[in-house]
Amino acid sequence: GDTIFVKSGTYDLAGFAPTITKPLSIVGESKDTTILTHGGTLTISSKFAAKNLRFTHFPRTVLRPVVGEGQIIDGLVVENCVFEKLHSAIATPKTNKGTITGVKITGCLFSDMKSTRATGIAISTGLISNVDISNNIFKNLVSTKKGCSAIIVGSNATRTTTKNVTIANNLMDTISGPSTETRGAGPEIHVVLVYGTNIKILKNTVKNLPAGRDHEAIYMKAR
Secondary structure (H helix, E strand, O other): OEEEEEOOEEEEOOOOOOEEOOOEEEEEOOOOOEEEEOOOOEEEOOOEEEEOOEEEOOOOOOEEEOOOOOOEEEEEEEEOOEEEOOOEEEEOOOOOOOEEEEEEEEOOEEEEEEEOOOEEEEEOOOEEEEEEEEOOEEEEEEEOOOOEEEEEEOOOOOOOOOEEEEEEOOEEEEEEOOOOOOOOOOOOEEEEEEEEEEEEEEOOEEEOOOOOOOEEEEEEEEO
């Protein structure tokens, strides 16, 4: 339940990849001047908040919520942060079977991300509910080989249990990837991809989405 306050400065986190197992908040002095760089993945398995921080040049996913069967993350807040020049910002692993609820990601910038599968936010596995992703900017997310997405909530496997998702007032500018076909399909670009019930997608702007066989601005898969 503690809060760590981080003063302005550049913090080189090379080799630092902790697992956070108890409720914790990390609050920077300013997203412009409190810079965390070169770190490993921060694995989160409890209530967590990150505010006013700039994450840059991380070689792997920055924040990874991990919940095993019977476990719960009730409260995942990322507010007024910057994620830039990295592969993936916030993403769950394929193995999640626990509960993730009370997700609020707001006022953040996701920019200049380039990898084989560039992803801004992917809360896609586990029992997912009460997700609010609003007032963010996603700019220059580029896949070099596979798919690319700004926001993913849920999956085919969790379509019947994912619920209460709001995606509102976000700007997505230049979300792109290869347009070549592979066995009749191709790398998938889904700027917003949401599964489940009670989905609200409101007042978002999508710009500069390249043409491709499986490139969609907004894709909903209902229960």
